[in-house]
Each structure stands twice: as structure tokens, then as C-alpha cells.
Amino acid sequence: MSQSAPRRRAPRNSLSAELIVDRALALLDDKGIDAFSMRALAEELGVGTMALYTYFRGKEELFKAARDRVLSTYQPPSTSGSWDEQLRAVCLSMYELFTGRPSVLQLLAEGKAEGDFADAASVTMEQVVRLLCGSGLDRQAAARAAGTLIGFTIGSAMRHVRECHAEGGPAAQAELMRHRFAILSPERHPALIDLAPELTLAREDGEGQYTFGLGLILCGLRDLAAAAAPQS
Template sequence: MSQSVPRRRAPRNSLSAELIVDRALSLLDDKGMEAFSMRALAEELGVGTMALYTYFRGKEELFHAARDRVLSTYQPPCTSGRWDEQLRAVCLSMYELFTGQPSVLQLLAEGQAEGDFADAASVTMERVVELLRGSGLDRQAAARAAGTVIGFTIGSAMRQVRECGKEGQLTAKTELLRRRFAALSPERHPALTDLSPELTVAREDGPGQYTFGLDLILCGLRDLAAAGATAPQS
């Protein structure tokens, strides 16, 4: 019976807060929040668990430092052009940040539970609201529009991260969708069966689906601003 190779321990005095945060972000990206623990992180670093508490009092403090690390390096793009073109660039930048580093979404969700999500996201929120107010939308419409574009961006990124989190996971889900479409009756569902190839491709293309939806939202906002900048009444 083969024996497992013991994990090589980190060299003495090589541990630092920066290294711990870096490895925590990598572990969150690879394994997700559910599999994260201080013990698992210590194993990744090749140190005893108690060594981590020299730098961070607990997981919450470590998460806060990791969140600050990522967000401190991110700035929403300041591009030229019309307000909608600039807003599109900001939203695409957020989507790329979230999908490129899945740990960001997890850390923001954790921060929301602690009550500091608004502070962490304030720079991007400020830019989004600034652009919407500059579009000519009234206050109520601008507020609703901000919630719409940010919510759509976060939700789309979460879906993309969830479905592409494991190798082969998206392929399996796409194949399941294809089989479900194939099982439908053309008589009862003529529209679905006719468009099933395109629906399946759209399901696979998360970034393309997000961009298409974002452009639809921006198209509606442009029309709303041109029509008098008043949000539709419920």
C-alpha cells in the first residue's frame, strides 16, 4: 500500500500576512467558501493552524483583509464617450472581476452578512450612480436603474461561477438541457423545440448572455432617459 507524501512545511520565518492572504484567495478560488477553514489553509501553507492566529485573530478578520486586498486594487474604468458607453464599460469590468476571481463574490457575500458590503462596493456604486444621474434620469429612475444593472451583473457572475466551478460541470448541464429539449413534444412546445439549438448555445455562453442582457438594459435606459427621465409607475 502506497503511503501519502507528507506536505512540505514552509521554511522557518517565511510566513507573512501577505502570504496568508494570497493563499487564502487561491484556496477560495479553487475550493469555495464551503471547503475553506483555517486548518485547510494551514495545510496548504505547510504550517500549524495556530501559526495563522499570529497574524489574524480568526477567519472573519482574514476574510476582511482578503476582501480589502482585492478591492483595493480594483478601480472602475473611467472611459470617454456617452454615459451609457461608460456605464457598459464599468459593468463589464465588474463582471470580469467577479468571474475571473470567484473568491471576490464569496468574500463580498460574507461581508454583506457582516454589514460592510456597502463600504466595500462604494467606489463602484458611486461611479454607477454618477453616470446614471448624468444621463438625465430622475432620482427614482436612477436609483432603480442602479439596482438593476448591479443586481444583473452580480447575479450573472454568480451563475457563471457556479456553473463553471468544476471541470466538466457546464458540459454536463448543457447535455442535460439538450436531452430535455429533445424530449419535448413539438406539438405541445413548437417554439421551444424549434429554437432549442440556439437556446442551448446561449446557455453555454455565459459572458455572451450577460453582454446581451446588459445591452438590452442599457437600451431601455436610453429610451427612458430620452422619453423624459421618469421611471414607469407600478
């Protein structure tokens, strides 16, 4: 009978809150919230589960520390150019933050950490609102535009993260989409069947789909701002 390899244990006195948070983020990014447990984290660190409770009272406290670790070090980009060019850079940076550290997005989306995005990333919200208010839009349009940009960015990142953690990843989701198109009736859905290859490719390219949609939103905002500008 083969014996399993002995569990690798952390060197004596090497465990710390910082190390626990680092490994927790890596485990969450790799496996997702559903597969996370204090026991799995302890095995990853090579310590007993109870050792973790010396530093954190439970998963919720650890999740909050993990979220705060990432968001506290994030700074929106220092940008130049027109207001819409700067908005594009800020939104792309936010999208890349969440898709690069999917654990934080999952914690926020699942309500597994206290607080919300607006509180944790108020600097980003301030930058978005400031740029919109300086674009020429009226106050109501600027407020609605801020909600649209933030919602679209977080929603797009969330979809990307979910598909990456789904069985088979984005490629499997695209294959499922191909199958669904293949069984459609040509009489009832001729346009969908005709565009099926392009629709499937767009589904696979999460970042490309996001940047295209962001461009459409900014194009519409430019038109609104131009229409609101005083006529000379």
C-alpha cells in the first residue's frame, strides 16, 4: 500500500497574519470561494487548522483582511488626455484589478466581506465622478453615467471570473454556446445562426468584449456632453 507524502509544515515561528492573508488570496484566486476552507488553507501552509485562529477569529475576519489588503494598495492610474480618455484608463484599471485578483471580486459579490466597493475604492469613485462632472454633462446625467460605468465594469469582471472558475473555463463555455447555436432552427433564428461564429469568439474574449462595450458607453457620453455644450 502506497503511503501519502508527509504534509509540508511551515518552519517554526514563520507563521504570520501577512503570510496567512497572502496564501488565502492565492487559494481564493485559484479555487474560488466555494472550495475555500480554513482546513484547506492550513494544509497549504503546512500548519494545524487551530494555528490560523491565533491570528483570525474565523473566515469572515480573514476574508475582510484579504479584501482590504488588495484594495488598500490599489491606486487609480494617473492619467492625462481628454476626460473620456482618462475615464477609459480608470475603468480599464478597475477591470484589470478585479480580473487579476478574482478573489476580491468574489468576496464583494458574495457578501463575504464587510463593506462595499464604494467604501473600499472611494478614490476611484471620486476620480470617475470628477471626470464626468467636468465633461459638460448635467448633474443627473453625470450621476447616471457613473453608475453605468461602475456597474458595467464590475459586472463584466464578475462574468469573466465566473467563467474562468466554471468547469472547463471560458473554452468550455464557448463550446456550450456553439452547441446551442447548432441546434437552433434556421427558420426561426437565421440571424443568430449566421453570426454564430463571431458571437462565440466574442464570448471567449472577455477583455475584448469589455473594452468594446466600454467604448460604446464612452461614445454615447461624448455625444451627450456635446449636445449639452452651449452653442456659440
